[in-house]
Amino acid sequence: KAGVTQTPRYLIKTRGQQVTLSCSPISGHRSVSWYQQTPGQGLQFLFEYFSETQRNKGNFPGRFSGRQFSNSRSEMNVSTLELGDSALYLCASKWGTGTGELFFGEGSRLTVL
Amino acid sequence: AQTVTQSQPEMSVQEAETVTLSCTYDTSESNYYLFWYKQPPSRQMILVIRQEAYKQQNATENRFSVNFQKAAKSFSLKISDSQLGDTAMYFCAFQEGGSEKLVFGKGTKLTVNP
Numbered sequence: 001k002a003g004v005t006q007t008p009r010y011l012i013k014t015r016g017q018q019v020t021l022s023c024s025p026i027s028g029h030r031s032v033s034w035y036q037q038t039p040g041q042g043l044q045f046l047f048e049y050f051s052e053t054q055r056n057k058g059n060f061p062g063r064f065s066g067r068q069f070s071n072s073r074s075e076m077n078v079s080t081l082e083l084g085d086s087a088l089y090l091c092a093s094k095w096g097t098g099t100g101e102l103f104f105g106e107g108s109r110l111t112v113l
Numbered sequence: 114a115q116t117v118t119q120s121q122p123e124m125s126v127q128e129a130e131t132v133t134l135s136c137t138y139d140t141s142e143s144n145y146y147l148f149w150y151k152q153p154p155s156r157q158m159i160l161v162i163r164q165e166a167y168k169q170q171n172a173t174e175n176r177f178s179v180n181f182q183k184a185a186k187s188f189s190l191k192i193s194d195s196q197l198g199d200t201a202m203y204f205c206a207f208q209e210g211g212s213e214k215l216v217f218g219k220g221t222k223l224t225v226n227p
Contacts, residue, residue, distance in 0.1 A: 003157075033213060043204065043217035056213045090158065099146045099165075099208055102215070104158040 002027065004105035006091050012111045018079040021108045025072050025093030032074040033102065034066060037088040046089075049074055050097060078110075086112045115140045117207050119218035126195045127226050133180075134190045134221045136205030144210030147181070147188045152202040152220075161203070164188065195225045 005024040013019050025032050033056075034046040045058040049068035066076040072093075078085055088109050092102040116139045126132035138147070149161040164172045164181050171179050176196075180189045192199055205218040 031213065033215075035215075035217075042219045043215075045214045045216070048213040050213075058214065088156070092158075097213070099163070099210075101160050101163075102158075106155065106157045 004091055004093050004103050006089075006105035006108050008108060009106065010109045010111075012113060013081050014113050015081055015083060017081050018077060019081060019110060020075055020077045021089055021091075021110075023074045023076075023091030023093075023105060025074070025091075026103055029093035029095050029103070030072050031094045031096060031100075032068055032072065033092045033094075034074070034076050035090045035092065036060075037090055037107070038086070043090070046076065081112045083112050086110060115142070115145075115207050115209065115216045117205050117216050117218040119203075119205055119221050121221045122219070123222045123224070125224040125226055126192075128195055128197060130195055131191060131193045132195055132223065134192075134203050134205075134223065136188045136190070136218055138186050138188065138205070138207050140186070140207065140209070142209050146208045146210065147179075148206040148208070148215070149177070149179070149188075149190045150204045150206060150217075151199075152204065153198075154201070158204070162190065192223075197225050197227060199223065200225045 031050045033048040048056040052068045063079045068074045088107040090107045092104045094100040145166045147164045152158045162174045176193045202220045204220045206215045
């Protein structure tokens, strides 16, 4: 059974650009969450989608957005990149709602220059 | 807002020994769940153990066990018979019942020495 797949694994952007990250959940999983991981702030919740609906959102500016497709794949987008957006972005999936086990991908490492 | 505190940024232990990682949390909720996640150097996080707040019995998964002190809002992880493969970052996490959001501590970097 394939795990959570995130693409791209590494990318470099410059300030002001935008970026789109992709996440393919484990087959059958309908919930996808996104987290930002930085050395200073640690792991912070961005948002969660279930059946194409955003159910929860963290305290991030509107430059951070996401969506989920009918096949449960998810994308997140960051517009007008800032240096502080440099981070490891982790995607996690689970089968349903509630406190089921989260399965994480290996992350997308974004560097903003 | 809930907060999770891991007071030990780094720890080390000898192979086959036992180590305890500390975690405290702050919440006014009564329905919540607590987790320990492991992030090896390859970066993929995996669930180590979970605890439901309404359960008094401490969770155990093979060599991993927790000491859940609800009144003290403490949730420590004990690793017995430490193995080299246990070397990783360990994150304590809190989830309020009905929410999909996990609140993580800053992590403890554990090194198991041969």
